[in-house]
Amino acid sequence: GENVEQHPSTLSVQEGDSAVIKCTYSDSASNYFPWYKQELGKRPQLIIDIRSNVGEKKDQRIAVTLNKTAKHFSLHITETQPEDSAVYFCAASKDTGRRALTFGSGTRLQVQP
């Protein structure tokens, strides 16, 4: 089955700096890659997603890049703010067979003011 690895497990940056979180996946048939943000004590919420027919997607300060050949995708947050502090999860799924998401282990991002 699919296996998603996520790095780093913790990340501390200064406010205004950029943050990058990386994930690799094992199933070459996976074609949907969402990112979820979970603030302390709250439920995970989708912040951005990308499908395998696209190499990059951007939404304001957040961007996701996908390298299908290398089977890895990354989340980029620019001009970080304290409210970006949270746990971020990457995930992968595909159109066929088991369509449930497989999640990475999470990255705790701390933005220091």
Next chain:
Amino acid sequence: DVKVTQSSRYLVKRTGEKVFLECVQDMDHENMFWYRQDPGLGLRLIYFSYDVKMKEKGDIPEGYSVSREKKERFSLILESASTNQTSMYLCASSFFAPDGTISSTDTQYFGPGTRLTVL
């Protein structure tokens, strides 16, 4: 606004008890999921369901069962609770595109979670 609710935020049970965790969604979603969340392990899929009375095992189904008698309701059952089932349990739901393709409507909407402690 999508709403996914779970029956309890906090639950304390004793070893060997039968435990029911209930999840309800109001968006007419076909898909429903149960995850457990543990530090450093992310969200691990226990069971999921694509339709009423349909269920499929996830990655860690041992010690759990599920029930989906109605489209909006998905229950997780711990037949005989054990201490290693102490965890945060998250329910989620999503739409299932009729043509089977993945789309942004595959977004999973999560419930608030149930923190279960088994003593």
